[in-house]
Amino acid sequence: MNKKLFVGISMVTAVSAGFWACGEGTINEMTEMDNVISMQYPLDPATGGASPELQNLRDNAKNTCKEDMGCYTQYQSYLEGTEPVDVPESSSSEENQGPITNPTMSSSSRGDFNIVTKPSSSSMQIIDNPEPTSSAGEEIIVPVTGLGSCAPASTPISKGGKVKWKFTANTANATYRPADFAKAQFAWTFEGGTPATGTGATTGDITYSASGAVGASLTVTMGDGASETIQCSKLQVNGDPITGCKCAPVGVTGSVNYLETPDVNWAVSGCTSASDITSYTWEGVEGADTFTKTFDAAVASYAPKLKVGNNDNTVVDVTCSAVKVTEGAEYTIKSANDEGKITLTAAGTYNVVIGFACQNKTFFCNGVGGPVGGSVNDVPMAESWYTTASLTAADCSGNATVSLTVTGPATCGAQ
Numbered sequence: 001m002n003k004k005l006f007v008g009i010s011m012v013t014a015v016s017a018g019f020w021a022c023g024e025g026t027i028n029e030m031t032e033m034d035n036v037i038s039m040q041y042p043l044d045p046a047t048g049g050a051s052p053e054l055q056n057l058r059d060n061a062k063n064t065c066k067e068d069m070g071c072y073t074q075y076q077s078y079l080e081g082t083e084p085v086d087v088p089e090s091s092s093s094e095e096n097q098g099p100i101t102n103p104t105m106s107s108s109s110r111g112d113f114n115i116v117t118k119p120s121s122s123s124m125q126i127i128d129n130p131e132p133t134s135s136a137g138e139e140i141i142v143p144v145t146g147l148g149s150c151a152p153a154s155t156p157i158s159k160g161g162k163v164k165w166k167f168t169a170n171t172a173n174a175t176y177r178p179a180d181f182a183k184a185q186f187a188w189t190f191e192g193g194t195p196a197t198g199t200g201a202t203t204g205d206i207t208y209s210a211s212g213a214v215g216a217s218l219t220v221t222m223g224d225g226a227s228e229t230i231q232c233s234k235l236q237v238n239g240d241p242i243t244g245c246k247c248a249p250v251g252v253t254g255s256v257n258y259l260e261t262p263d264v265n266w267a268v269s270g271c272t273s274a275s276d277i278t279s280y281t282w283e284g285v286e287g288a289d290t291f292t293k294t295f296d297a298a299v300a301s302y303a304p305k306l307k308v309g310n311n312d313n314t315v316v317d318v319t320c321s322a323v324k325v326t327e328g329a330e331y332t333i334k335s336a337n338d339e340g341k342i343t344l345t346a347a348g349t350y351n352v353v354i355g356f357a358c359q360n361k362t363f364f365c366n367g368v369g370g371p372v373g374g375s376v377n378d379v380p381m382a383e384s385w386y387t388t389a390s391l392t393a394a395d396c397s398g399n400a401t402v403s404l405t406v407t408g409p410a411t412c413g414a415q
Contacts, residue, residue, distance in 0.1 A: 148220070148230065150168070150232035151168070151232055152164070153165065156238050159211045159239050163235060165203045165216055166203075167230075180223065183222065184201075185220070192208055193206040193207065194207045208235070211313035213234045213237075214235050216232040236315055240275040240312040240314055242308055245269075245308055247320035248266065248321040249266050250264075250267050252323050255326050256326070257325075263293070263295075264293050265290060265292050271318075273310045274312075279310075279315075282306055284305075302323060303323070329351070330353060332352070332355050333414050346408075350403075356398060357396055358391060360415045362389075362390060362415050363376045366410060366412075367385045371385050373406075374387075376403070383407065
């Protein structure tokens with residue numbers, strides 16, 4: 001440890017003022033002080049107080065203490081200016097006496113340190129290596145928050161399986177640097193695991209003989225005694241397996257127009273297990289084997305999240321088929337020229353998927369019962385019995401959707 005306490009006293013008004021720095025480890029920000037220990041710093045002859053050099057040294061000392069969790073915690077009241085350091089008054093006959101030791105402190109948690117008074121040479125001495133301790137002689141353990149999180153390395157696992165647990169430091173927490181964790185101690189406690197305790201930022205293998213959702217807790221103790229107990233993410237230990245589940249929208253293939261069909265239903269079927277299936281959880285809410293989603297806007301792709309459970313504490317994720325939700329009807333042109341044409345029975349705006357790689361990058365429409373006009377992705381088509389608009393390379397990539405507006409019934413295609 002490199003602990004330094006700097007205390008100065010101005011006797012002009014017989015009022016004492018203290019300043020110091022303390023901490024564990026090398027105080028990198030104050031290495032220049034190592035060269036001035038036991039040197040003499042002149043006082044300001046005009047005021048009899050600390051010189052600018054000594055004031056800077058005091059300010060650096062206080063700032064370094066604020067950056068050290070142990071030092072800051074012990075002397076927080078003084079650093080924040082809410083609690084002065086009480087020093088016995090000195091008479092004029094005592095002005096040039098030697099060091100005054102062990103002043104009365106208003107906080108019982110502070111330890112002994114030395115005060116240096118103004119000597120007859122109008123200079124000030126720096127005292128090295130006081131030893132702050134708790135008044136009771138006990139280690140001060142300081143609780144902190146936000147050190148990080150902990151979780152199983154993988155989840156779920158099967159009953160009888162093994163898993164490691166890992167601590168992840170919170171890199172957004174400016175209180176500690178990554179190097180501080182090199183001195184940290186990690187104490188784990190595992191619910192239902194064997195062994196029931198562990199150490200290290202990453203544990204060894206923990207075995208689970210029973211199924212269910214189990215937790216763990218981790219106490220991280222930093223090198224300066226600061227500590228935090230963290231509740232870890234749950235581990236899912238599955239019992240009898242669940243297989244064969246299928247989840248799909250009911251009566252919908254590909255896309256749905258929410259203006260006409262706002263409600264879309266999904267159903268799960270085919271789940272098998274040696275234990276009874278007991279739960280279906282859709283989007284975090286337990287329900288039955290069906291689920292309804294109501295849409296009020298277009299969505300490129302949506303599929304509900306589903307978990308299926310049984311009475312042996314097994315929970316599995318089931319992947320559901322997705323739907324595309326459109327605002328208005330959607331049509332698909334599957335091939336070039338007349339073979340792929342779609343028929344539009346009324347004027348309006350339509351979503352049209354060009355489902356092939358069109359070579360000529362041209363969209364065309366034939367009027368039904370009269371001339372037709374409109375636009376494709378805002379590219380205008382002149383009103384005519386046969387009208388065209390240019391497409392971009394992206395439009396003809398093979399699965400692009402364009403917005404088509406027609407002024408009347410038409411058959412349309414791409415080439």
